[in-house]
Amino acid sequence: MAIKLYDLAGENPDRRFSPYCWRTKMALTHKGLEFETIPWRFTDKEKIAFSGSERVPVIVDGDQVVADSWKIATYLEDTYRERPSLFGGVHSRAAALFINSWADTVLNPTLARLLVMGILEHLDPGDRDYFRESREKRFGITLEEFSADVEGNTKALRAVLEPLRLTLASQPFLGGDTPLYADYIVFGSLQWARSIGKTRLLELNDPVEAWRSRLLDSFGGFARNAHGYW
Numbered sequence: 001m002a003i004k005l006y007d008l009a010g011e012n013p014d015r016r017f018s019p020y021c022w023r024t025k026m027a028l029t030h031k032g033l034e035f036e037t038i039p040w041r042f043t044d045k046e047k048i049a050f051s052g053s054e055r056v057p058v059i060v061d062g063d064q065v066v067a068d069s070w071k072i073a074t075y076l077e078d079t080y081r082e083r084p085s086l087f088g089g090v091h092s093r094a095a096a097l098f099i100n101s102w103a104d105t106v107l108n109p110t111l112a113r114l115l116v117m118g119i120l121e122h123l124d125p126g127d128r129d130y131f132r133e134s135r136e137k138r139f140g141i142t143l144e145e146f147s148a149d150v151e152g153n154t155k156a157l158r159a160v161l162e163p164l165r166l167t168l169a170s171q172p173f174l175g176g177d178t179p180l181y182a183d184y185i186v187f188g189s190l191q192w193a194r195s196i197g198k199t200r201l202l203e204l205n206d207p208v209e210a211w212r213s214r215l216l217d218s219f220g221g222f223a224r225n226a227h228g229y230w
């Protein structure tokens, strides 16, 4: 039976923009597991209440329910051991947790400033007030103030990506010759940007852009075929 994934969607149910759900979709695809996605909106809390989480991704795999993208990745790795590894071993799994924490605490907050207005624009109308109120409470300023300095925020993003850029100068993927979950963590953030942001955030000659393009094309263009702008 196919694994079910609750996946954040916009007004257009095909616009899937959660960076964390993208990590999970890439992980499921890497493992070659059959899955179906259920479009979920921020205010659909009761639909995932059974999981004990108020956030997506949530997966249902038979009688197993797992919430949180990192927990899902480790669950898939430990449950489907005979399938292609997401981490390539226990030591690289331990190091991937650092990348997960970096993406959550440095990369995503930097991107959020560039993306909040695009998110608002693409949200289901029923989610818009919730999104504005919850985020303005979290940031302590209006969304317009939070996102005002587009030039500065774009520069900050490119600077934050420098460790990735340096790494990709000597290897095609964070996983080495082939992509691993570490790649999907960071790629998920760029899928967030691609799915709701009309502005290209990376220069075409940036090695990060070349890496992103390789991942967009991976698995028969799975990610490139998703709704997005660039």
Ligand SMILES: N[C@@H](CCC(=O)N[C@@H](CS)C(=O)NCC(=O)O)C(=O)O
Binding pocket: 008, 017, 018, 019, 020, 021, 042, 054, 055, 056, 057, 067, 068, 069, 070, 134
């Ligand atoms: N640490 C969690 C974060 C998940 C998360 O923040 N998901 C967002 C969507 S991108 C969400 O469901 N937010 C619900 C809300 O803000 O009410 C993970 O890695 O899965």
